[in-house]
Amino acid sequence: MLNSLKDKTILLGITGGIAAYKAATLTSMLVKKGAKVHVIMTDSAKQFITELTLQTLSKQRVYSDTFQERDPASVSHIDLADAADLVLVAPATANMIAKMAHGLADDMLSTTLLATTAPIMVAPAMNVHMYQHPAVLSNIELLASRGVQFIEPGSGLLACGYVGKGRLEEPEEIVRVVEAFFARQAEAAAGPLAGRKVVVTAGGTVERIDPVRYISNDSSGKMGFALARAAQAMGAEVTLVAARTDEAPPQNPGIKVIRVQSAQEMYEAVTGVWDGCDMLIKAAAVADYRPKEAAPSKLKKSGDTMTLELIKTKDILETLGSTKQQQLLIGFAAETGGAEAYAREKLARKNCDLIVANDVGTPGAGFGLDTNIVSIYDKDGLVLELPLLSKDEVAKQLLTLAVKRLPGAE
Known part of the structure; x- marks a missing residue:
């Protein structure tokens, strides 16, 4: 197998926990795989392992002091941030995770983390109760939503004497995860959507009646998420616009997530x-109507009936179709009967290039499932009919079809 770490520059951040001793093995393994490893240590990390050890293993200067600039022609933390192909924080303490989540920059590592545009991977290590604390879990969730990847800690006997989840993953497994990341990156760089910008919408919009009630629909976001993952795997730079969904959006690097609520x-x-963008796939279920007025406070029950006045929302797909230039525009039509007729009418009226129709009343094709059954149409009629498949497979087949229709495609 091709060595995916050869000539990669990895910035290894080491923070202050007993697991810092494993960073020596991790550094050695990465270097042996051909990576150039720059180490940044926090002051706390130096209580557990020495700079000399990491310098000897990495064969590179080790950094710990933001203000110890040895080259007047450069700023070290900016140079390191710019040079990195990946920033790996292992072990990552609860304190460093909190700094990252809230944008604090009071040492060399946290400052460099704010300055880098490289993908970031974090391997937490801490006491089991600290790892399960709501503040830590919230910080991890926030960072994950920004695209930070996490290598989950293992379970076992911890240095504090507790048994549970919180032990730094073993260096061999961390290296395997890093290798897999670069292998996927190499595959994407050679993919059919390399250099293309793809926008995907997902989920169901929320139209507020009052602060505690809203109008929405059953869209789970799973089809849109599958499309975003597939587009990124094929090399695209993906923007995922997600409304209300049943699960968290993908955390893959290369997928920018924009969260919204209303139409x-x-x-x-x-x-x-x-x-x-080069391609936009509108898999979201957008409300056709919204309340004319959203009450500023909870509406109280009064009488046996209540009248709610609704007005039309902006038709996003139609707006895009009317302004389309070189972009490839793909819509979805979720129906409960007559899917083909409705889909073809929608494709023509909204000036789409492709429309994906599915009857959500069919077993296996409804909302919230991991499978789908779809038919894909263009202006000439049926292009592709797919049987019951996983939504990930539907996404791959749809994108394989769509990429051939992009301007300049071979």
């Missing part, structure tokens, strides 16, 4: 990225 917010987010 208006989705309209603004999508039109903001429309001009610069």
Whole structure:
């Protein structure tokens, strides 16, 4: 197998926990795989392992002091941030995770983490109760939503004497994860969507009646998420505009997530990225109507009936179709009967290049499932009919079809 670490520059951040001793093995393994490893240690990390050890193993200067600039022609933390192909923080303490989540920069490592545009991977290590604390879990969730990847800690006997989850993953497994990351990156760089910008919408919009009630639909976001993952795996730079969904959006590097609620917010987010994209796939279920007025406080029960006045929302797909230039525009039509007729009418009226129709009343094709059954149409009629498949497989087949229709495609 091709060595995916050869000539890669990895910035290894080591923070202050007993697991810092494993960073020596991790550094050695990465170097043996051909990576160039730059180490940044926090002051606390130096209580557990020496700079000399890491310098000897990495064969590179080890950094720990933001203000110890040895080269007047450069700023070390910026140079390191710019040079990195990957930033790996292992072990990562609860303190460093909190700094990352809240944008604090009071030492060499946290400052460099703010300055880098490279992918970031974090391997936490801490006491089991610390790892399960709501503040730590919230910080991890926040970072994951920004695209930070986490290598989950293992379970076992911890240095504090507790048994549970919190032990730094073994260096061999961390290296395997890093290798897999670069292998996927290499595959994507050679993929059919390399250099292309793809926008995907997902989920169901939320139209507020009052602060505690809203109008929405059953869209789970799973189809949109599958499309975002597939597009990124094929090399695209992906923007995922997600409304209310049943699960968290993908955390893959290369997928930028924009969270929205209402149809208006989705309209603004999508039109903001429309001009610069090559392909837009509108898999979200957007409300056709919204309450004319959203009450500022909870509406109280009064009488046996209540009248709610609804007004039309902006038709995002139709707006995009009317302004389309070189972009490939793909819509979805979720129906409960007559899917083909409705889909073909929608494709023509909204000036789509492709429309994906599915009857959500069919077993295996409804909302919230991991499978789908779809038919894909263009202006000439049926292009591809797919049987019951996973949504990931549907996404791959749809994108394989779509990429051939992009301007300049071979």
